Amino acid sequence: MVFKRPAKKQTEADLQSYASTVAQILLNIGIDPQQAAMPVQQGYGWNFKRGSAMVEIYIAVHEGVGYLQVLSPLIELPQANLLPLYRRLLETNLQITAAALGIHNDVVYVFHERPLEGLDSQEASNIINMIGAYADDLDDKLVQEFGGRLYGRI
Amino acid sequence: MPFRTLQLGIDAIQAGSAHEGARLIRIALKHDELPADMKAIALMWLAETEANPTGKRNYYTQAVAADPNNADARARLMRLMSPGSVTAPAQQAAATAQPAAPQAGRSINLAEHVASVVGGARGAGSGFFVSQDGLIATTRRVAGAKERLTVDLHDGRQLIGLVVRAYPELDLTLIQIDAAPPFLMPIVPEPRVADEAALYAFHYTGEAVRGSQRPTRRVLAVHWIPTTIKQLKDEGGGPLIDERGMLAGMITKNTSQTSEYYYALSIQAIRACVENYQAALASGTRRSYCPACGASSIAGGQGYFYCETCGGTLPAAMHISRYPIPQAAVLYETSTTRCTKCASAAGIYQSKCLRCGQGQY
Numbered sequence: 001m002v003f004k005r006p007a008k009k010q011t012e013a014d015l016q017s018y019a020s021t022v023a024q025i026l027l028n029i030g031i032d033p034q035q036a037a038m039p040v041q042q043g044y045g046w047n048f049k050r051g052s053a054m055v056e057i058y059i060a061v062h063e064g065v066g067y068l069q070v071l072s073p074l075i076e077l078p079q080a081n082l083l084p085l086y087r088r089l090l091e092t093n094l095q096i097t098a099a100a101l102g103i104h105n106d107v108v109y110v111f112h113e114r115p116l117e118g119l120d121s122q123e124a125s126n127i128i129n130m131i132g133a134y135a136d137d138l139d140d141k142l143v144q145e146f147g148g149r150l151y152g153r154i
Numbered sequence: 155m156p157f158r159t160l161q162l163g164i165d166a167i168q169a170g171s172a173h174e175g176a177r178l179i180r181i182a183l184k185h186d187e188l189p190a191d192m193k194a195i196a197l198m199w200l201a202e203t204e205a206n207p208t209g210k211r212n213y214y215t216q217a218v219a220a221d222p223n224n225a226d227a228r229a230r231l232m233r234l235m236s237p238g239s240v241t242a243p244a245q246q247a248a249a250t251a252q253p254a255a256p257q258a259g260r261s262i263n264l265a266e267h268v269a270s271v272v273g274g275a276r277g278a279g280s281g282f283f284v285s286q287d288g289l290i291a292t293t294r295r296v297a298g299a300k301e302r303l304t305v306d307l308h309d310g311r312q313l314i315g316l317v318v319r320a321y322p323e324l325d326l327t328l329i330q331i332d333a334a335p336p337f338l339m340p341i342v343p344e345p346r347v348a349d350e351a352a353l354y355a356f357h358y359t360g361e362a363v364r365g366s367q368r369p370t371r372r373v374l375a376v377h378w379i380p381t382t383i384k385q386l387k388d389e390g391g392g393p394l395i396d397e398r399g400m401l402a403g404m405i406t407k408n409t410s411q412t413s414e415y416y417y418a419l420s421i422q423a424i425r426a427c428v429e430n431y432q433a434a435l436a437s438g439t440r441r442s443y444c445p446a447c448g449a450s451s452i453a454g455g456q457g458y459f460y461c462e463t464c465g466g467t468l469p470a471a472m473h474i475s476r477y478p479i480p481q482a483a484v485l486y487e488t489s490t491t492r493c494t495k496c497a498s499a500a501g502i503y504q505s506k507c508l509r510c511g512q513g514q515y
Contacts, residue, residue: 077509080483082500087446087465106496106510147478 015066018059018116019044022068025125052150053135057128059116066116070127072135074108078148085146092138098127099134107151108142110134156185160196167199167345176203194221198230202345230343262399265308267339270358271296271315271329271391273303280358280392281305282404283335284428290329291424292391293406294320297327299445301469305331306358319431320448324377324419325406326427327448339393339401341421347379347402354395355405355418357387362395363405368415377423379403383416394418444468458482 022044023033031048038045043060050072058069078085089108093101099112112127139150163178179196182188188196194217201213214231217224271281271292279296283289290305297303297317305315315329347353349369354362365383374380379394383405386392394403403418410417434441434450442454446466453462459471462485467476487499493507493514500508507514 078478079496079498079509080480081460081478081486082498082509083462083465083486083488084460084467085465087460088467103511145476145478 014116015043015059015061018066018068018119021119021121021124022046022057022059022128025121025128028125029129050132051136053132053139054151055128055132055135067113068116068119068124068127069111069113070131071109071111072131072139073151074110074135074139075142075148075150077103077106077108078146081146085142085148088142088146096134097130099131110138156182156188157192159185160188160192163196164199167203172203176200179203191221191224194218194224194227198224198227199345201230202343229340262339264339264356264393264395265360267335268308268356268358268360268393269331270306271303272306274298274300274389276389278358279389280356281329282356282391282393282401283338284328284424285432286334286338288331288334289318289428289431290315290331291404291428292327292329293325293389293404293419294322294327294448295325295407296389296391297329301443301445303329305329307333316443317445318443319427319450320445321427322448324423324427325408326404326419326424328428328431339395340399341401341425342396342398343400345422346376347396347420352397353379353381353383353402353418355381355383355386355416356392356395358392359387361387363387372410377420378408379418379420381405381416381418384414386416390416442468442470453482453485456482458485460486462486 026033026036026046026048033046036046036048038047038056040058043058045056045058047054047056053072053074055070055072060067060069089101099110102109102111110131112131114127142148143150159178160182163175163182166178167175179200183193183196197213197217197220201210201217204210204213211231214227217227218231221227267282269281269290271279274296275298276295279292281290281292284291297320301317303315303317305313307313311333313331313333315331318328318330320327347367349367351367353365353367355365356362363383363386365381368380368382370380379402386405386407390405390407392405393401394405396402401421403420404424405416405418408417409415431450439452440455441450441452444451444454444461444464444466447461447464449461449463451461451463451468453460454468454470458479459467459476461468465486488501489499491502492499493502493510493512495512496507496510498507498509502508502514505514506512
């Protein structure tokens, strides 16, 4: 969101339409959208398990523009060995396509965000599957190599 | 105390204040606790401030007397003792592979000192010998993050070159090959190349690009030599020779943000890096080369997986199963201060923990 461009303002009706698209996608991949729904301050949110990873989906408005955010918390940072881990995250960041790795509050996330405008169900489905697959692949590898623990696991 | 004064003196000379630098170095030399090797270095710097050849020779004689093992002082003294070597008009270096340069009575075949370095990420570059035991200097741009390169010598020999150390901040890579030059090229005695002095950047084929030192108002680190050279026949790394046939530095393809002129790395900086590498080697600590950052990794020498300087996975650990090793963790900690919130020793930056991001109050 570095470059601000004029974009169509999202209405509540628009958000609902995109939310129903996401709900349909979740149904298609065997997730009950009612059960997966999360209470969020604004917009819509869902979370579900994908292998060992937790995938979170948000539809939210920021500065008048609606966004689809798909993210997955991977691991809680270990106490030591942070330098090699940070380096690996940056190297992996360059290798993965259409997703980014980042850290927020001691937790490593894989993340994708795009404006809702022009989003179709096929693309949304691809994004959700892609983030889920990255998360499922990366979390175990990172814990095995650098320590720490899987997000939300003991 | 004398070390600090000596350092201030050297800094002053490098900044162009020869008189002030000489004064400070003389003060440092009055202290008895200055070790002999440092005394020799101080005397050599004093010699650099002396225009009179007799005075210069006196300083070098004293330097050799203080530290007989200082080969550089001996070599400089020998050059000065050689009849006519300083006062004779400088012989113009020819832009060919064999510029005959006066050096203690023998001519230099430059081709014997320059090599072609092939196999890097950006194509072929040049390199040149910087030690008698086969160390070759080239640019990091030429070598990239490779561990092995092919080095072609002028006599047709094609050798495997092992990259042993790199200094990315200086765009310098040191390559070890199993060959030695007949002798090392004489290096410029002055700590800085004079303004508008003619310089020749040599390519491994023997061709040279003529240029000169480019005066600039920009504040530059002393190890960079601004040149008027804008085009090279390869990716750089060749020796930069002055009109006396003396080695002034290594041409690189680094430019400033506002001009296309290339900068060279001074031979003094290259020598300091070579000495740094050789000292690490002589210390006996086992190390391994990290191609990601160019460091000599102690962690690698101890069989750990990651470089302690950059965190990159070391070549020996690249294709094996890796796991956390508690004994190695201390190598990757940047601070002895622990975060008050998460207890990590990752380090504190701008009052925030580098691990958890929480403020330290």
